[in-house]
Amino acid sequence: MTALRADLQAIADMVAPNSTLLDVGCGEGELLAWLQEHKSVSGRGIEISQSGVNRSIAKGLSVIQGDADTDLQYYPDQAYDYAVLGQTLQTLHRPKEVLEQLLRIARHGIVSVPNFGHWSNRLYLMLHGKMPMSKTLSYPWYATPNIHFCTITDFVNLCDELGVTIEKRLYVTDQGHPAAFHKRGLLANLFGKQGIFMIRR
Secondary structure: OOOOOHHHHHHHHHOOOOOEEEEEOOOOOHHHHHHHHHHOOEEEEEEOOHHHHHHHHHOOOOEEEOOHHHHHHHOOOOOEEEEEEEOOHHHOOOHHHHHHHHHHHEEEEEEEEEOOOOHHHHHHHHHHOOOOOOOOOOOOOOOOOOOOOOOHHHHHHHHHHHOOEEEEEEEEOOOOOEEOOOOOOHHHHHHOOEEEEEEEO
């Protein structure tokens, strides 16, 4: 099996062996497959893309087609140890409500978000006067699936507003390596390319 993307590996490292997990917006099932093989995790997935569902099923994974904005309400309370939302929150129409559903469904949520406040995005916008494109933000503004542009600070503030406890936090640098910055400060919001958070009620 190929190595996981850096942020997915950071998420995988937060998951306890032999646990249960729902991967919301699981794509082609890379994280689920790795966790099943390396940590004996009993995982399920929900994915809006039919091609993603098909590729996940071809790997022997239990994945259904569904929309996180509308379909999480049908999952029972505390059905999983973990619910994962990897690089998906910013693509949803109702991110606040989905976050609340995540913590209803599972004892722990693990959420990764791209940081639109990263210094390179700020500099690009200042110098060029247009929305940046990069390895992380690889779509032009008119074709991007990202509809809610948030920063690390925005996500932390949303957790505060919802009364959500952040159990662990990790920031991934421009090179894709985990790096420790001040947990709420300017350095995290400037230099963290992505924020990865384990949260609970």
